[in-house]
Amino acid sequence: MKNTILYLFIFSLLINIFQYVNSNKILDAKEQQILNSKKYLKISRDSLKSFSENNSFDLKNNDYAQEYFYNKGMDYNKIIEKVNNDINALNANKAGNPLIPYDMIDGKAFLVSRIKMVNHRWVIAEFSNGKIWGEVLLKYFIVGDKPTEFETIDTVLFEATL
Structure with a gap:
């Protein structure tokens, strides 16, 4: 009996x-x-913060520029659409978009591919000829129902990577 209790004790231990x-x-x-979850949460929060900071230069988030259009009796959403359409309409030119001050390279014209309206006066646009990329800063003026008037302020052309 003692051995059984000892074995049970050792077994339970x-x-x-x-x-x-x-x-x-x-x-x-x-x-x-x-x-690990806390680390990934911090990374996610930092990236969201970075994302929201990157959107600060956008007409959709710029209350002052929106107020400018409101005071003139215009809807900024319609202005965004009009400016986008007017820039894209200039892409129809066979020599390339006239807002881009570069001639055709290798027989390929430069066309605007992406547009971001910064405020009530400036637009940043990305352009390419399929091989070479660049960006252009434009000043724009809305004149009633006429097509938007544009003035090229500056451009940057990136070197071809391939």
Whole structure:
């Protein structure tokens, strides 16, 4: 009988040690999982903050530029659409978009591919001829129902990477 109680005691002690070690491993794994989640959450928050900062130079987020159009009795959403359409209409020119001061390279004309309206006066546009890329800063003027008037302020042309 003594031996049975001794064996049971040793057996229960071993089970308790196993439970303790196993529980510690589970707790450590969960703690590591929480630390990883906090790290990824911080990265996500930082990227969202960066994203929101990058959108600060946008007519859709610029209250002062929107107020400018409101005071003139214009809807800034319609202005955005009009300016986009007018710039894209200039892409129909066979020699390339006239807002881009570069001649054709390798027989390919430069066309505007992306447009971002900064405020009530400036537009940044990305252009390309399929091989070479660049950006142009434009000043624009809305004159009633006439096509938008544009003035090229400056351009930058990136070197071909291929």
